[in-house]
Amino acid sequence: xxxxxxxxxxxxxxxxxxxxxxxxxxxxxxxxxxxxxxxxxxxxxxxxxxxxxxxxxxxxxxxxxxxxxxxxxxxxxxxxxxxxxxxxxxxxxxxxxxxxxxxxxxxxxxxxxxxxxxxxxxxxxxxxxxxxxxxxxxxxxxxxxxxxxxxxxxxxxxxxxxxxxxxxxxxxxxxxxxxxxxxxxxxxxxxxxxxxxxxxxxxxxxxxxxxxxxxxxxxxxxxxxxxxxxxxxxxxxxxxxxxxxxxxxxx
Ligand code: PGA
Numbered sequence: 001x002x003x004x005x006x007x008x009x010x011x012x013x014x015x016x017x018x019x020x021x022x023x024x025x026x027x028x029x030x031x032x033x034x035x036x037x038x039x040x041x042x043x044x045x046x047x048x049x050x051x052x053x054x055x056x057x058x059x060x061x062x063x064x065x066x067x068x069x070x071x072x073x074x075x076x077x078x079x080x081x082x083x084x085x086x087x088x089x090x091x092x093x094x095x096x097x098x099x100x101x102x103x104x105x106x107x108x109x110x111x112x113x114x115x116x117x118x119x120x121x122x123x124x125x126x127x128x129x130x131x132x133x134x135x136x137x138x139x140x141x142x143x144x145x146x147x148x149x150x151x152x153x154x155x156x157x158x159x160x161x162x163x164x165x166x167x168x169x170x171x172x173x174x175x176x177x178x179x180x181x182x183x184x185x186x187x188x189x190x191x192x193x194x195x196x197x198x199x200x201x202x203x204x205x206x207x208x209x210x211x212x213x214x215x216x217x218x219x220x221x222x223x224x225x226x227x228x229x230x231x232x233x234x235x236x237x238x239x240x241x242x243x244x245x246x247x248x249x250x251x
Contacts, residue, residue: 004223005169005207005230006247007040007068007130008237009098010047019047022240023054023065029244030060034251037230038207040096040130042068045084052093068096068130071104074117086125097122098232100156101132102175112155119156123164130169130232131156132211133196137176145174149192150199157200165202169209171232172196177212179234184212190225197227216245223250 014022023041030039043051048067055065073083089097099122100115115131122129133152135145149172157165172193177184193208210222211232222228230250237243 001036002205002207002229004037004250005040005209006037006219006243006250007096007098007169007171007209007230007232008042008243009070009101009211009232009234010041010043010238011070011103011234012044013238014043014047016047016050019043019050020054023051023058026240026244027055027058027060027065029240030064033244033247037247037251038066039064039247040066040068042070042096042098045069048089048092048094066095067093068098069094070098070101072097072099072118072122072127074114074121086121086127089127090125094127096128096130096169098130098132098171100152102134102173102178106175112152115152115156116158119168120160120164123160123167128167128169130171130209132171132173132232134173134175134178134212140174140176146192146195150195153196153199153203160202162202165200166206168203169207170196170203171209171211173211173232175212179213181213183214183218184210186210186218186221186225186228189222190227193225193227214246216242216249219246220249 099118104110119129135148207229209230209232214231214233215236
């Protein structure tokens with residue numbers, strides 16, 4: 001059976017002080033979350049170290065909550081002002097990295113080719129990449145959802161060896177559902193996610209997450225679907241109690 005996974009994408013929220021307070025509260029709540037739900041916190045770069053330190057100082061079982069980054073450059077080092085590389089993240093204890101989030105694609109010009117380079121670099125460094133894909137409202141209206149999403153998945157994973165492909169996590173996030181409160185119907189989401197699972201051999205057993213206005217009240221409707229293994233959560237992950245409740249419901 002595939003494991004469940006709930007990943008908190010804090011986006012550009014929380015200072016170090018906020019992050020430490022969050023982790024202190026969140027670890028107290030993890031005992032109520034079944035073991036087969038993997039938990040990942042993805043703070044902004046500036047709070048990664050604080051979250052790592054707070055997790056190791058916390059009361060929860062060691063390793064229960066994993067650390068993730070929200071982005072990564074594909075080069076190891078170099079003249080890339082403002083960027084962060086895999087060795088820098090590894091040193092802090094990062095294990096997951098979100099790549100190709102629609103906000104990166106939309107506001108920072110990330111292309112499918114950049115997402116492919118980042119995914120390969122993340123796997124080479126030993127990270128679990130959470131590769132995000134999703135269609136705009138216009139593409140959905142045009143009936144081009146699956147075509148677009150499958151193109152993004154294939155482009156991101158192109159050239160990977162089967163053993164690497166099996167280490168990937170995919171997040172399907174319809175852009176029109178992100179931060180809008182207008183979440184995608186669970187059956188419709190599952191339909192796209194089923195197509196993702198079938199589009200490349202090696203994806204049969206990988207976790208595929210739904211993202212887009214996931215809340216404690218609606219996550220169970222998603223994880224009840226056969227191809228939905230958890231959530232990539234923005235807004236509802238900013239409150240430790242809400243994210244813990246959501247992860248417990250995802251079980
Ligand atoms: P949301 O964001 O949960 O606030 O809709 C999800 C995401 O962007 O990963």
